[in-house]
Amino acid sequence: MNLILTVLEIVAPVFLLAGVGYLWVRLGNEYRVQFVTQLAMTLSVPCLIFTALMKTQIEPQALTALSLAAAAAYGGVTLLCFGTVRLARLDRRTYLAPIIFGNTGNMGLPLALFAFGERGFDYAVVVFAVMAIYSFTFGVWLVSGGGSPLKVLKEPLVWATVLGGLFLWQGWQTPTFLTNALSLIGQMAIPLMLITMGVAIGRLHPGHLPRAVWLSLVKLAICLGVAALVGLWFGLDRVALAVLVLQISTPVAVTSYLLAEKYGADAEAVAGLVVVSTLMSVVALPLTLAFLI
Numbered sequence: 001m002n003l004i005l006t007v008l009e010i011v012a013p014v015f016l017l018a019g020v021g022y023l024w025v026r027l028g029n030e031y032r033v034q035f036v037t038q039l040a041m042t043l044s045v046p047c048l049i050f051t052a053l054m055k056t057q058i059e060p061q062a063l064t065a066l067s068l069a070a071a072a073a074y075g076g077v078t079l080l081c082f083g084t085v086r087l088a089r090l091d092r093r094t095y096l097a098p099i100i101f102g103n104t105g106n107m108g109l110p111l112a113l114f115a116f117g118e119r120g121f122d123y124a125v126v127v128f129a130v131m132a133i134y135s136f137t138f139g140v141w142l143v144s145g146g147g148s149p150l151k152v153l154k155e156p157l158v159w160a161t162v163l164g165g166l167f168l169w170q171g172w173q174t175p176t177f178l179t180n181a182l183s184l185i186g187q188m189a190i191p192l193m194l195i196t197m198g199v200a201i202g203r204l205h206p207g208h209l210p211r212a213v214w215l216s217l218v219k220l221a222i223c224l225g226v227a228a229l230v231g232l233w234f235g236l237d238r239v240a241l242a243v244l245v246l247q248i249s250t251p252v253a254v255t256s257y258l259l260a261e262k263y264g265a266d267a268e269a270v271a272g273l274v275v276v277s278t279l280m281s282v283v284a285l286p287l288t289l290a291f292l293i
Contacts, residue, residue, distance in 0.1 A: 010114040011286050021198025031199045040192050046160030048186030053164025056122040069234040070130040073248050076226040094266040097142045098273050099219040101135045102250030104128045106193040112243050123243040129161040144263040200254040204271040212272035223249040242292035251277035
């Protein structure tokens with residue numbers, strides 16, 4: 001009973017804030033998803049990542065191990081998802097990126113914070129940073145059907161990751177007044193992303209739902225299995241392993257739908273994946289956390 005209550009206390013704030021966004025838009029209120037998403041991804045999330053990396057207390061060896069494990073896990077997930085898409089003869093531009101990259105920002109960061117405290121949050125930021133760099137290079141290349149990977153150099157999130165890692169490595173700190181300002185901006189990120197996720201889901205018009213169901217189940221199985229095996233292979237400690245499994249196995253992100261819209265992929269099919277995988281996570285994530293805690 002105590003374990004069930006603990007898990008509910010962890011996941012409830014995430015789904016409640018998403019529910020606020022969902023009800024907000026269903027009641028007919030205005031919410032500019034593209035503006036808020038741009039604000040989060042170009043300002044608040046980069047500040048969050050930079051300050052979290054700069055202030056993290058993770059030992060350098062553990063940080064390196066988790067970074068390599070996250071990269072290896074995404075590599076394994078990519079290979080298996082590519083095989084799934086190819087065997088099922090699905091459109092690669094539409095389906096491959098969404099089933100590789102989970103909602104590590106909107107959902108993974110707050111869940112790691114509520115489940116494992118500041119230490120778990122620091123680990124989650126590392127996994128999120130690895131995912132973000134991979135997503136803004138290979139992921140965008142997949143959805144757009146090509147283009148230069150150098151587009152990643154224009155992303156504030158990538159520069160925040162690089163600078164945060166440099167400050168962590170050198171032991172540097174920004175002046176207190178600047179750190180406090182950046183921290184305040186970064187604190188907007190989690191509630192903004194959760195509410196926006198709920199708003200976006202409330203506005204989605206999902207399609208291809210039967211396909212979305214089996215793909216979401218396959219994605220979950222692949223991500224859980226690969227993350228657990230890679231984490232054990234790298235000898236991660238209990239919290240780092242739990243965070244890696246949690247982050248890699250998060251549902252399809254709303255940003256996958258926005259990218260599909262932007263680059264002309266089948267946005268309705270991606271919307272189906274977002275909705276179905278998120279609904280599945282209501283059951284899957286508590287069960288995963290119950291196993292990991």
